[in-house]
Amino acid sequence: MPRIKINGKKTLSGEISVEGAKNSAVALIPASILCDEEVKINNLPNISDIDSLEEILEHLNVKVSSGNHSITIDAKNMKNEEISCILSNKLRASYYFMGALLGKYKFVKMCFPGGCSIGERPINLHLKGFEKLGAVIEENDGEFVIHADELIGDEIFLDIPSVGATINIILASVKAKGETIIENAAMEPEIVDVCNCLNSMGAKIKGVGTGRLEITGVSYLHSCEHSVVPDRIEAGTYVIMASLLGKNLKITNLNPLHIESLTSKLEEAGVKLEIGEDYVLCKKVREYNAIDITTMVYPGFPTDLQQPMVPFLVSCNGTSHIEETIWENRFMNIPDTVKMGASIEINDDNTIATIYGKRNLIGKEVVSTDLRGGASMVICGLIADGTTIVDNIEHILRGYEDIVGKLKNVGADIEIID
Numbered sequence: 243m244p245r246i247k248i249n250g251k252k253t254l255s256g257e258i259s260v261e262g263a264k265n266s267a268v269a270l271i272p273a274s275i276l277c278d279e280e281v282k283i284n285n286l287p288n289i290s291d292i293d294s295l296e297e298i299l300e301h302l303n304v305k306v307s308s309g310n311h312s313i314t315i316d317a318k319n320m321k322n323e324e325i326s327c328i329l330s331n332k333l334r335a336s337y338y339f340m341g342a343l344l345g346k347y348k349f350v351k352m353c354f355p356g357g358c359s360i361g362e363r364p365i366n367l368h369l370k371g372f373e374k375l376g377a378v379i380e381e382n383d384g385e386f387v388i389h390a391d392e393l394i395g396d397e398i399f400l401d402i403p404s405v406g407a408t409i410n411i412i413l414a415s416v417k418a419k420g421e422t423i424i425e426n427a428a429m430e431p432e433i434v435d436v437c438n439c440l441n442s443m444g445a446k447i448k449g450v451g452t453g454r455l456e457i458t459g460v461s462y463l464h465s466c467e468h469s470v471v472p473d474r475i476e477a478g479t480y481v482i483m484a485s486l487l488g489k490n491l492k493i494t495n496l497n498p499l500h501i502e503s504l505t506s507k508l509e510e511a512g513v514k515l516e517i518g519e520d521y522v523l524c525k526k527v528r529e530y531n532a533i534d535i536t537t538m539v540y541p542g543f544p545t546d547l548q549q550p551m552v553p554f555l556v557s558c559n560g561t562s563h564i565e566e567t568i569w570e571n572r573f574m575n576i577p578d579t580v581k582m583g584a585s586i587e588i589n590d591d592n593t594i595a596t597i598y599g600k601r602n603l604i605g606k607e608v609v610s611t612d613l614r615g616g617a618s619m620v621i622c623g624l625i626a627d628g629t630t631i632v633d634n635i636e637h638i639l640r641g642y643e644d645i646v647g648k649l650k651n652v653g654a655d656i657e658i659i660d
Contacts, residue, residue, distance in 0.1 A: 246632040246646060248623030249655035250605055254487045256652040260477045260495045261287040261643045262311070262470030266432035268335035269409045270439055270470065271295045272342040274315040275304060276416060277443050279465035282314045286470055288643045290636070294332040298325060298339060325352035327384070333640070337365060337406065341413030344377060344388055354384040367400055367407035374398045375411075375418055395420035395459060403428040403453065403539050409436055415457040416445040424455040430540040431500050435471045442466040474500035475546045476642060479617050481505065481522050482550050483649075485513045486557060486625050488524035491652060496520060503543045507533055507551075511558055532560030532599055537568050549575050549618040553625055556584045558599040565594050575615035578608035582622055582630070605630040610637045617642065624654060631659075 262285035272295070274281040286292060288311065296313070299306050302323055305316040322343060330336040330353040343350035354365070369379050369388075374397075377390040395418050400407055408428040415422035427433070429451055437450040443463040448456040477496035484491040485508050498505065498517050505515055505522065511530040516523040532555065537545040545568035552575060555562040566572050573595055576586050582605070585598040605628030610616025616638035623630030632638075635658070638645060649656050 243633070244635060244658050244660060246620065246623070246635050246638070247657050247659045248605070248620065248630045248632070250624055250626040250628065250630060252487070252624070252653050252655050253489045254483060254491045254649070254652045254654060255489045257492045257494055258480050258648050258652060260472045260480070260493065261285070263287075263432055263435065263473040264289060264291060264641045265405070265430075265473075265475070266435040267292060267470050268295060268333065269338050269432065269436050270468065271299070271313070271315065272335075272338035273413055273436055273440060275299070275302070275317040275320060275342050276346055276413065276440075277315075277317065277463045277465065279318075279463070280314060280316045281443070281465065282312060282467040284312045284467065284469040286311050286313055287473065289639065289641055291333045291335065291640050294329075295335070297332075298329050298336060301325065301329060322347045322349060327353035330355050337368065338410060338413060340368065340386070340388060341372075341410035344372060344390070345393065345414040345417050348391070348393060349389045351385070351387045354386065365406070367402070367404050368410045371398050371400075371407060371411035372414055375414055375422065377414075393418035395422035395457070397423045397425065399425040400427065402426070405430050405433060408433055408455075412437065412440070412447065412455065412457060416440055416447070416459065416463070417461065418459040420459060422457040422459070424457070425453070427453050427455045428539060429453060431471055431474060431497070439466065439468040442468060472496045472500070475544065475614070477501055477522070478504045478544070478547045479550045479621075479642070481508070481515075481524070482547070482554050483621055483624060484522070484524035485515075485530075486527060486554060486621070488527060490523065490525055492521055492523045494521045496522065498522060503541060504547055507535060507543065508554075511554075530554075530558045532558045532562040534563045534565075536565040539568070545569055545572060546614050548572060549614040550621055552576070552579055552586075552595070552597065552618050553603070553621040555597040556586075556599055556601050556603065557625060560599055562597045562599065563594060564597065567593070574611040575618040578606070578619060579622055581608065582606050582626055602627065604628055607631040607633065610634040613637045613641045620645065624649070624656075
């Protein structure tokens, strides 16, 4: 199995360009099958999750043409086939086919989705939303059959502003009869991106970017061309690296407003950043002070950047705290970080990590337990003395296009080995 080898303590200089948002792209592709014509999506990240979604499209007899960070999707001859566990287990975002197929055909049969094991990640809010629209749900040992004679708009209140549930209910609603209102909807930029794409096809979604979405069903969606928004989590990951190792390291092709919760925390710790219209520049590394972080739904501090922040906090003077409020199993990167020399304690209910700085990390053989935990271990390797080997890198490649090549181009001593 391939692994990543890192010789640490190298200064990073130059420019890293951010790709299109993974969490947007994996929803836009299932959303495209709702269209009655052809859809082209640009600025698509070249990551393994996109390959997995293309497999599902091909299984559904959707005509797909991809290359050069674009994909063209033509679902006119699509067949509503069962999506097997083999296909759905490759990524969490396969569940967006539930909403899309239900919205298009009033019937879907598929297995429970896969993805990183960062918590229970139930889909009860998705299912409750489908039921409010008139769907009947049958579940047997992880296989779902969801069907409806017709879908009729209703008012749906989400117990929590779930990104996945918000998008899935949108997908099921855009062709439903009447008006659907989603209260307490999630407001992440990726949801805005999906809504903008659907609206450009002719959907009628109001309140985009707010906690109240009003969706008036339409019978037909026409062709469109759409560009994926920049990936705020990839951008944030590289900005953290720049704060630790950058000397005039510039992260480009991003939206600074989308990572303001991160940059404000970095600046609170003492990082000096130059923030432009579409870039963030770190001119040099300084001594930083401990800070506390609590993960929140957007626009709060994103849970997906909590793990990459761990090595930053290890490098700060003083004691920092991370409170994880989104997922119950998101400290899986901590044991290997401690193995490399960090001093970190986790409370009994696995919600708060206390990080004692300033600690110097030593290169070790570590494991990527999940996507963002893997990114955290890469950062640990970059700042550590000696050599770090990261195993299970398939998790990392699910969400970061050519992370090794990008880091090598700005001065990191990093490579993929067998």
